Amino acid sequence: MTTYKEQMAKHFGAEKYILACAHLLGLPGSPAYDVEGGMEKIIKQALRDTKILLDNGVHSVMFVNEADIPFLPNLPIEGIAAFATVVNTVVSQLDIKIPYGVNSIFDAKAALVVAHATGATFMRGNFSGVMASHYGWFPNQGPEFYRLKKSLGRKQSDPPYQFCNIGNMAGYNLADQDEIAMAKAMAHDAHAQPHGFAMAPDNLEKAQAVKKAVPDFPLVVAKGTNHENVKKIMEVFDGTIMASCLHEDGKLFAQIDAERTERFMKIWRSM
Amino acid sequence: MKTHKQRIAELMGAEKYIIACAHFIPLPGATGYDRVGGMKKIIDRALRDTKILLDNGVTSILFVNEADIPFYERIPGEGLAAFTAVVNTVVSQLDIKIPYGINSINDAGAGLCIAIATGASFLRGNFAGILASNQGIYTAQGCDLFRKKANLGMEQNEPPYFFHNLGNDHGADLTGKNPLDMAKSLAMDIYAQPHGWAMAPDDLEMVKKVKIATPDYPVVISKSTNHENLKPLLEIFDGTIVASSLHEDGKLFAQVDPDRTKRFMDIFRSI
Numbered sequence: 001m002t003t004y005k006e007q008m009a010k011h012f013g014a015e016k017y018i019l020a021c022a023h024l025l026g027l028p029g030s031p032a033y034d035v036e037g038g039m040e041k042i043i044k045q046a047l048r049d050t051k052i053l054l055d056n057g058v059h060s061v062m063f064v065n066e067a068d069i070p071f072l073p074n075l076p077i078e079g080i081a082a083f084a085t086v087v088n089t090v091v092s093q094l095d096i097k098i099p100y101g102v103n104s105i106f107d108a109k110a111a112l113v114v115a116h117a118t119g120a121t122f123m124r125g126n127f128s129g130v131m132a133s134h135y136g137w138f139p140n141q142g143p144e145f146y147r148l149k150k151s152l153g154r155k156q157s158d159p160p161y162q163f164c165n166i167g168n169m170a171g172y173n174l175a176d177q178d179e180i181a182m183a184k185a186m187a188h189d190a191h192a193q194p195h196g197f198a199m200a201p202d203n204l205e206k207a208q209a210v211k212k213a214v215p216d217f218p219l220v221v222a223k224g225t226n227h228e229n230v231k232k233i234m235e236v237f238d239g240t241i242m243a244s245c246l247h248e249d250g251k252l253f254a255q256i257d258a259e260r261t262e263r264f265m266k267i268w269r270s271m
Numbered sequence: 272m273k274t275h276k277q278r279i280a281e282l283m284g285a286e287k288y289i290i291a292c293a294h295f296i297p298l299p300g301a302t303g304y305d306r307v308g309g310m311k312k313i314i315d316r317a318l319r320d321t322k323i324l325l326d327n328g329v330t331s332i333l334f335v336n337e338a339d340i341p342f343y344e345r346i347p348g349e350g351l352a353a354f355t356a357v358v359n360t361v362v363s364q365l366d367i368k369i370p371y372g373i374n375s376i377n378d379a380g381a382g383l384c385i386a387i388a389t390g391a392s393f394l395r396g397n398f399a400g401i402l403a404s405n406q407g408i409y410t411a412q413g414c415d416l417f418r419k420k421a422n423l424g425m426e427q428n429e430p431p432y433f434f435h436n437l438g439n440d441h442g443a444d445l446t447g448k449n450p451l452d453m454a455k456s457l458a459m460d461i462y463a464q465p466h467g468w469a470m471a472p473d474d475l476e477m478v479k480k481v482k483i484a485t486p487d488y489p490v491v492i493s494k495s496t497n498h499e500n501l502k503p504l505l506e507i508f509d510g511t512i513v514a515s516s517l518h519e520d521g522k523l524f525a526q527v528d529p530d531r532t533k534r535f536m537d538i539f540r541s542i
Contacts, residue, residue, distance in 0.1 A: 028387055028423050035424025039388060077381055078423065080348055081388035084355040092363065110348055116299055117310060117352035152299050152349060153306025 003216035004195045012059045020058035021243040022050045023066040028078040030068040049256040056265045060099040070135045075110040087118040106138045121159040133171025146192045164194035187214045198222040274487035275466040288330035292514035293321045294337035300349040301339040320527040327536045331370040341406045346381040358389040377409040392430035404442030417463040435465035458485045469493035
């Protein structure tokens with residue numbers, strides 16, 4: 001039986017892989033939405049950013065509604081429709097052949113429906129725990145998520161593959177489990193398992209311990225990877241989600257910087 | 272100041288117009304959804320049907336989730352995302368240059384969000400009243416919908432234009448208003464007006480009364496137009512929504528029939 005770790009390596013076409021974020025501008029309904037620029041502005045920016053990532057040979061692209069901050073527990077319908085349109089348009093216009101994923105913060109069900117509509121094969125989200133963040137508390141949608149996935153005719157082991165956040169990244173987990181406890185608990189749930197975990201790289205020993213506890217699951221870096229630390233971090237992790245480090249001035253909400261991306265990928269290929 | 276009738280005629284590029292339905296096969300989440308065929312089957316069929324309509328020179332296309340029956344009062348996320356992806360793909364792959372619209376039954380709010388995301392310029396739906404139908408009660412979302420349109424940066428008299436269903440052809444209106452009273456009352460709401468009426472052609476005296484009472488509004492036929500009655504009906508109505516009559520054997524859930532479509536459009540052009 002193939003492990004999720006092997007399955008993901010095959011999916012991303014490498015033992016170690018990059019999940020490069022294409023952060024979308026504020027979608028309709030969010031405070032950052034530009035009513036003058038409209039959908040056209042959002043699509044143009046996404047096309048530009050994604051093209052740079054593709055040109056530099058990332059393994060996969062993950063579309064994220066990062067600028068919809070502050071996030072609602074359920075992405076409103078104008079956001080879902082816009083999200084699906086942007087992904088659909090970018091994938092078709094750039095003829096994307098590598099895997100692409102969706103992260104609808106903090107609404108895993110919205111990510112699932114956008115993935116189902118657009119053919120995205122992976123997603124990142126919260127499938128366990130209760131997160132208390134400075135925006136309020138976000139209960140995970142696991143129970144509803146897995147039922148929805150089943151109702152769409154997809155098996156547990158089918159795409160979209162789910163990378164589950166573990167640890168206290170975006171808020172404190174009220175279930176009071178650390179990364180190891182969370183990962184172990186989910187790995188037990190044969191009918192409701194993610195296919196990989198995402199955690200911060202602050203404590204590499206902790207990351208090692210997670211890998212040891214759930215050896216069948218890949219572990220990717222959730223944030224904080226940069227040109228300087230990537231070599232060291234990737235000795236432990238199986239992949240890394242990349243965002244700010246590839247942006248202009250390394251800023252979260254800035255557009256992608258072609259030079260920083262090229263430099264990062266050079267380092268990656270030299271590893 | 273332009274009337275709504277003039278606005279719609281300008282959009283359609285004609286004084287009398289055909290709004291041809293592209294009925295989708297069931298979307299994800301609907302009882303008839305084909306889990307094996309998935310999104311591809313839905314998109315292939317929509318491309319086929321829409322192309323026949325375009326090739327025969329219809330004035331506009333109306334995308335409808337007709338086969339999602341029985342309808343939720345609010346289309347679920349998986350249906351919303353899929354609806355959006357289908358419209359987006361069909362419009363882009365067929366490079367549609369004529370006006371296209373959305374009818375998300377019976378969820379006009381979802382229709383608005385899909386229209387904004389995909390560039391659709393009109394909607395058909397229930398923007399007022401409370402409909403008691405054989406599938407349950409549908410409450411119009413006027414308050415939310417008109418606010419959403421404004422909040423997303425669109426003026427009342429900008430597209431997407433709204434065709435409101437007048438009359439009881441989908442169920443009884445619990446407000447107890449007849450089509451004439453409803454039309455008059457909506458026409459007074461300058462901050463929350465539809466831009467046109469869709470009415471069944473059963474009671475032509477009532478249609479004439481509505482036209483006299485609200486002369487600024489176009490009235491389109493909501494159903495039952497066929498090769499035989501098109502000519503006399505268009506002497507009264509400004510346009511027609513057409514579906515079954517263009518389908519194989521004239522059946523609601525059948526695919527579009529090129530021969531029936533050609534014959535229908537030949538009649539329209541001879542008027």
